[in-house]
Amino acid sequence: MSSQKSKVNDFVVRFANVNGTGSASANFLFTKAIFRMGIPVTPKNIFPSNIQGLPTWYEVRISEKGYLGRREGIDLMVAVNPQSMLNDVKSVKAGGYFLYDSSKKLHAEYIREDINYIGIPLMQMCNDAYSDARQRQLFKNIIYVGALAALLDIDFKELEGLLADQFKGKEKLIPMNVKALQMGVDYIHSNFKYPLDIRVERRDLLGDSILMEGNAACGLGALYAGATVVAWYPITPSTSVVEAFGNYADEFRIDKITGKRNVAIIQAEDELAAIGMVIGANWNGARSFTATSGPGLSLMNEFLGLAYFAEVPTVLIDVQRSGPSTGMPTRTQQSDVLEAAYASHGDTKHVLLFPSTPKECFDLTVDSFDIAEQLQTPVILLTDLDLGMNDHCSAPLVWDDKREYNRGKVLNAEQLDKIEKFGRYLDVDGDGITYRTYPGTHPSKGSFFTRGTSRDEYAAYTEDSGAYERNMDRLIKKWNTAKNIVSPPQVYQEKNHSEIGILFFGTSQYAAEEAMDMLKDDGIVVDAIRIRAFPFNKTVEDFVNSHDSIFVIEQNRDGQMKSLLMIELEANADKFISVLNYDGMPITADNIIKQISGKLKLKTEKSLNS
Amino acid sequence: MTYIKPKFRHPELPKNKLGYSVDHYEGALSTLCAGCGHDSISAGIIQAAYELNIEPHRLAKLSGIGCSSKTPAYFLSNSHGFNSVHGRMPSVATGAAMANRDLTYFGVSGDGDTASIGMGQFVHVVRRNLNMTYIVMNNGCYGLTKGQDSATADQGSKNKSGNVNLFESIDLASLAIELGATFVAQSFSGDKSQLVPLIKAAMNHPGFAFINVISPCVTFNNNLGSTKSYDYVRDHVEATATIDFVPQMQEISVDYGKGTQKNVTMHDGSVLQLHKLAEEWDPLDRQSAMNAVINAKAKNEILTGLLYVNPDAHDLHHMIKTSDHPLNSLTKADLCPGSAILVDINAELR
Ligand SMILES: Cc1ncc(C[n+]2csc(CCOP(=O)(O)OP(=O)(O)O)c2C)c(N)n1
Ligand code: SF4
Ligand SMILES: [Mg+2]
Numbered sequence: 011m012s013s014q015k016s017k018v019n020d021f022v023v024r025f026a027n028v029n030g031t032g033s034a035s036a037n038f039l040f041t042k043a044i045f046r047m048g049i050p051v052t053p054k055n056i057f058p059s060n061i062q063g064l065p066t067w068y069e070v071r072i073s074e075k076g077y078l079g080r081r082e083g084i085d086l087m088v089a090v091n092p093q094s095m096l097n098d099v100k101s102v103k104a105g106g107y108f109l110y111d112s113s114k115k116l117h118a119e120y121i122r123e124d125i126n127y128i129g130i131p132l133m134q135m136c137n138d139a140y141s142d143a144r145q146r147q148l149f150k151n152i153i154y155v156g157a158l159a160a161l162l163d164i165d166f167k168e169l170e171g172l173l174a175d176q177f178k179g180k181e182k183l184i185p186m187n188v189k190a191l192q193m194g195v196d197y198i199h200s201n202f203k204y205p206l207d208i209r210v211e212r213r214d215l216l217g218d219s220i221l222m223e224g225n226a227a228c229g230l231g232a233l234y235a236g237a238t239v240v241a242w243y244p245i246t247p248s249t250s251v252v253e254a255f256g257n258y259a260d261e262f263r264i265d266k267i268t269g270k271r272n273v274a275i276i277q278a279e280d281e282l283a284a285i286g287m288v289i290g291a292n293w294n295g296a297r298s299f300t301a302t303s304g305p306g307l308s309l310m311n312e313f314l315g316l317a318y319f320a321e322v323p324t325v326l327i328d329v330q331r332s333g334p335s336t337g338m339p340t341r342t343q344q345s346d347v348l349e350a351a352y353a354s355h356g357d358t359k360h361v362l363l364f365p366s367t368p369k370e371c372f373d374l375t376v377d378s379f380d381i382a383e384q385l386q387t388p389v390i391l392l393t394d395l396d397l398g399m400n401d402h403c404s405a406p407l408v409w410d411d412k413r414e415y416n417r418g419k420v421l422n423a424e425q426l427d428k429i430e431k432f433g434r435y436l437d438v439d440g441d442g443i444t445y446r447t448y449p450g451t452h453p454s455k456g457s458f459f460t461r462g463t464s465r466d467e468y469a470a471y472t473e474d475s476g477a478y479e480r481n482m483d484r485l486i487k488k489w490n491t492a493k494n495i496v497s498p499p500q501v502y503q504e505k506n507h508s509e510i511g512i513l514f515f516g517t518s519q520y521a522a523e524e525a526m527d528m529l530k531d532d533g534i535v536v537d538a539i540r541i542r543a544f545p546f547n548k549t550v551e552d553f554v555n556s557h558d559s560i561f562v563i564e565q566n567r568d569g570q571m572k573s574l575l576m577i578e579l580e581a582n583a584d585k586f587i588s589v590l591n592y593d594g595m596p597i598t599a600d601n602i603i604k605q606i607s608g609k610l611k612l613k614t615e616k617s618l619n620s
Numbered sequence: 621m622t623y624i625k626p627k628f629r630h631p632e633l634p635k636n637k638l639g640y641s642v643d644h645y646e647g648a649l650s651t652l653c654a655g656c657g658h659d660s661i662s663a664g665i666i667q668a669a670y671e672l673n674i675e676p677h678r679l680a681k682l683s684g685i686g687c688s689s690k691t692p693a694y695f696l697s698n699s700h701g702f703n704s705v706h707g708r709m710p711s712v713a714t715g716a717a718m719a720n721r722d723l724t725y726f727g728v729s730g731d732g733d734t735a736s737i738g739m740g741q742f743v744h745v746v747r748r749n750l751n752m753t754y755i756v757m758n759n760g761c762y763g764l765t766k767g768q769d770s771a772t773a774d775q776g777s778k779n780k781s782g783n784v785n786l787f788e789s790i791d792l793a794s795l796a797i798e799l800g801a802t803f804v805a806q807s808f809s810g811d812k813s814q815l816v817p818l819i820k821a822a823m824n825h826p827g828f829a830f831i832n833v834i835s836p837c838v839t840f841n842n843n844l845g846s847t848k849s850y851d852y853v854r855d856h857v858e859a860t861a862t863i864d865f866v867p868q869m870q871e872i873s874v875d876y877g878k879g880t881q882k883n884v885t886m887h888d889g890s891v892l893q894l895h896k897l898a899e900e901w902d903p904l905d906r907q908s909a910m911n912a913v914i915n916a917k918a919k920n921e922i923l924t925g926l927l928y929v930n931p932d933a934h935d936l937h938h939m940i941k942t943s944d945h946p947l948n949s950l951t952k953a954d955l956c957p958g959s960a961i962l963v964d965i966n967a968e969l970r
C-alpha cells in the first residue's frame with residue numbers, strides 16, 4: 011500500500027519519438043497539463059543533431075517533493091519509434107509500463123516478463139479516422155496523450171483548456187484535437203484497468219510559478235535591459251536566445267506609427283563578426299549582445315581579449331553544450347568554464363555569471379548589461395543546453411519599474427567641459443574603473459583612440475614598460491572591484507555545520523539540492539554553496555577556507571570549476587573532491603550520492619586514522 | 621617619446637565653412653616609413669574632410685591591423701578612433717554604425733587586412749551596404765610584418781627577397797563590383813587631385829563606398845618587378861574619368877564643356893561631376909564597369925577613377941528598418957516594456 015502511495019506524483023515518463031513528426035507539441039501538452047494541476051514537473055528534450063528522421067526522446071519527471079533534476083529509471087515508456095524500440099524496452103524499470111503501437115504485433119524480442127505492456131493500435135485508429143497523411147501523423151501523437159490522461163488520471167479539462175489556449179484565433183482546430191484526445195481516453199477505458207498505480211493527483215505546489223525555457227528568459231532579459239544591437243551566428247543550443255529576443259522585439263520594439271524598429275538584429279557571417287559587431291556597438295554607446303555556444307566562443311577569443319584590454323563593455327551569452335570540438339552538439343555540459351574565464355591570449359580574465367533557473371536567466375542577463383557597462387569589460391553568461399532548451403518550473407519574472415540602467419562611467423559634453431584634460435585610462439576614482447566617452451559627444455574634448463595595443467593614461471600609443479605595467483595593474487584593481495559588483499553566491503546555511511561542504515553552480519543545483527536532502531535523510535549534514543559569479547567574492551573564499559573538504563559538483567570531465575577555485579583562491583588542491591558528470595545528460599541526484607558517499611566514507615575513515 | 625605634433629596654427633591658413641583650417645583635421649605625427657604611400661592617402665583624407673566641412677567629432681574612424689591600419693591615428697585627431705584586430709574592422713564598424721546612424725564612418729584597411737584574413741568580413745560588409753567609406757591602402761604586401769606577399773600581389777611579380785609570386789592575385793575593385801558594392805573607385809596614393817574628390821564622393825555616398833588605393837610600400841615593395849611600385853603604377857595607370865565632387869550646399873559649377881561631362885546626383889542632392897576622358901565611360905553601368913576593370917587587368921593596366929556607383933542604393937539601416945533616432949540615444953522609456961507587460965508574459969507561461 012505504501013509503495014503504491016509513493017508512486018502518486020512521483021514517476022518518470024519517457025516518450026520515444028521520431029524527430030520532425032510533430033511530437034514536440036503533443037508532449038508539451040502532457041507536461042503543461044500536469045503543471046496546471048499544480049504538480050512540479052520537469053521535462054528534458056534528448057534530441058539528435060538532425061532535422062528529420064532520427065530518434066528523439068522527451069523525458070518528463072513528476073515530483074511531488076519538487077525535485078526538478080533528472081532522475082534515472084523510467085516508469086512509463088511511450089514507444090512510438092520502431093527505430094529505438096529495442097533499447098526503449100530495455101530502459102524501462104522492472105514493474106514499469108511500456109505503451110506501444112499495437113497496430114502490428116510486437117515481435118518476441120521486445121517482450122520482457124518484468125514489465126507491463128499497454129498496446130494501443132495508434133496507426134490503425136488514425137488510418138480509420140483520418141484520410142490525410144499529415145493528420146494521421148499529428149493526431150497519433152494527440153491520441154497517445156489522451157490515453158496517458160486516462161492511464162495517469164490527468165484532468166481532461168486541463169488538456170481542453172490548453173488546446174483552447176494553443177489554438178486561440180484558430181478555434182476551428184480545437185474540436186478535432188479534443189476528439190483525438192477522447193479517442194485515446196476511450197480506448198483505455200474500454201481495454202485497460204485505469205488509472206495505473208503511477209498517476210497524478212491535483213496539488214497546489216507551484217504557487218505562481220511559470221514554465222519557461224532559459225533561452226527565452228535570456229532573450230527577454232536582454233530586451234528589458236535595453237539591448238538594441240544584436241549580432242549572432244546560428245548554433246545549437248543558443249539560437250533560441252536570439253529568436254526569443256527577436257520575437258519579443260517584434261512585439262515591443264516597433265514604433266506603432268512609423269513601423270520603424272528600435273532594434274538592429276544582424277545575422278553575422280560567423281562568430282568573429284558577431285562579437286566584433288557587439289564590441290563596435292557597445293563602444294558606440296548602444297547596449298549590445300551576442301549568444302553562442304562552445305565553438306563560437308572559441309572563435310571569439312581574440313575579440314574578447316580586445317574588449318578586455320581596450321575596456322569595451324560586451325555581453326555574451328554562452329549556452330554550453332558537450333565539447334570538445336563539435337562534441338555532442340545537442341547534449342548538455344558545463345565545460346566552457348575555463349575557456350570563458352580566461353578567453354584570449356595574454357593575461358585576460360572575464361566576468362562570468364552562472365544562472366540556474368529561467369528567472370535567474372532573466373535577472374542575470376539584465377544584470378550582465380549593467381555589470382559590463384559598470385566595469386567596461388566583457389561579461390559572459392554561462393548557461394547550458396539543459397537550462398536553455400528545456401522548460402523549467404521557475405519563480406515568475408519580476409521587473410522593478412524604478413530600476414534604471416546603470417550605464418557606468420560615461421562623460422557627457424557638459425562634464426567634459428568641466429575637465430581640464432580628459433584621460434580615458436586615468437584612474438580618477440581609485441577603483442580601477444576609468445571614464446569613457448561615446449563618439450560624437452564633444453567637438454574638441456573627449457575623443458580618444460581605442461586600440462588593443464599598449465597605451466598610456468591618455469590613450470596615446472606607448473611601448474613604455476612602466477605605462478604598460480601600470481595599466482595591467484589597474485585592470486587587476488578593477489577585477490577586485492568586480493568582486494563586489496557581481497552576483498553573490500547562494501549560501502544554504504547561516505552558520506557552518508560541518509567540515510564538509512558541497513559547491514555547485516548552474517543547472518547542477520537541481521540534483522545537488524535533491525542529493526542534500528538524501529544525505530540529510532541518512533543523517534549526514536553538509537554545508538552548501540551555489541556559485542553565481544566569477545570573480546569569486548569574499549563569501550566564496552570564506553566558504554572554501556572554512557571547510558576541510560569540499561565536493562565540487564560539475565558537469566564536465568576535468569573539474570574545471572575546481573581548477574578555477576584552486577587557481578584564483580590559491581586553495582590547497584587536497585581540499586577539493588570532484589563530483590563529475592559528463593555523459594551529456596543532466597546530472598542526477600543518485601549519481602551525486604553514488605560519487606559522494608564512497609568518498610565521504612573514505613574521508614571520515616582518513617580523519618579517524620589520523 | 622610622444623608622437624603628438626606641437627600645435628602651431630598658422631593664423632593665415634584659410635578656413636572652411638565651419639571655421640576650421642586644414643590643420644584641425646590632422647592627427648598625430650606619422651610613424652610610418654618616410655615616403656610611404658599610406659601617408660599620402662592620410663593627407664588626402666585630411667584634405668577631403670576639410671573640404672567637406674566635416675565636424676571631426678561626428679566622424680568615427682576605424683581600422684584593422686597593419687601599417688595602413690595605423691593611419692587613423694595620423695588624421696582627424698578630434699574624432700574617436702578604433703584600431704581593432706587584424707581583418708575584423710568591418711564587423712566593428714557594422715556594430716558601431718548600427719548603434720548610431722548619425723555619425724560618419726570611415727574605415728581604413730590594408731590588402732592583407734582585407735584580402736586575406738579579413739576577406740570574409742569584407743565580403744559581407746559589402747553585401748550589407750553598410751553606410752561607410754572603406755579605403756584599402758593596397759601595397760601588394762604585408763608591410764608591418766616585413767614584406768611578405770599579400771593576396772593582391774600580382775602573379776609573377778617579385779618581392780623584395782626575390783621570390784616570384786606564384787598565385788593569381790585578388791582584384792578587390794572587380795570583386796567589390798561583383799559583390800554588389802554601390803560605390804567602387806580606384807586610385808593611386810600619389811595622385812592627390814584624383815584621390816581627394818573620390819574620398820569626398822565616397823564619404824557622401826549613402827551606402828558602402830569602397831576605394832582601392834594603390835599605395836606603394838617604399839620599404840618592401842617598391843622594387844623593379846613589383847606592379848605596385850611607384851614607377852610601375854605611374855607608367856601603367858589609366859584614368860577612367862576625372863571627377864569633381866560638389867556637396868549639396870555649394871554652388872554647382874557649370875564651366876565644363878558639354879559632352880565631356882557627366883553629372884551623377886547623389887541622394888542628398890550633391891553632385892558628382894565626371895569629366896569623360898575614357899571613351900564611353902558610364903559609372904552607372906555595372907556590367908561595363910566590370911568589363912573595363914577586367915580588360916585593364918589583362919593589359920596590366922590599373923584603371924583609376926570612379927568605376928561604379930549606384931546613387932539610389934539602400935543602406936543597411938534602411939533595409940532592416942531601424943529607427944530614425946540613433947539606437948544609442950534611446951532610453952529605458954523607449955526600450956523597456958515595463959512590469960505590467962511582464963505580468964502578462966508570466967500569465968502566458970502558466
Ligand atoms: C591574428 C593576427 N595574425 C597576424 C598578425 C600579424 N600582422 C600584423 S599586420 C599584418 C599584415 C598587414 O598587412 P596589410 O594589411 O597589407 O597592411 P600593411 O602593413 O601592408 O599596410 C600581419 C600579418 C596579427 N596582428 N594578427
Ligand atoms: S613598411 Fe611599407 S607599408 Fe609599412 S610604413 Fe614602411 S613603407 Fe609603409
Ligand atoms: Mg599591405
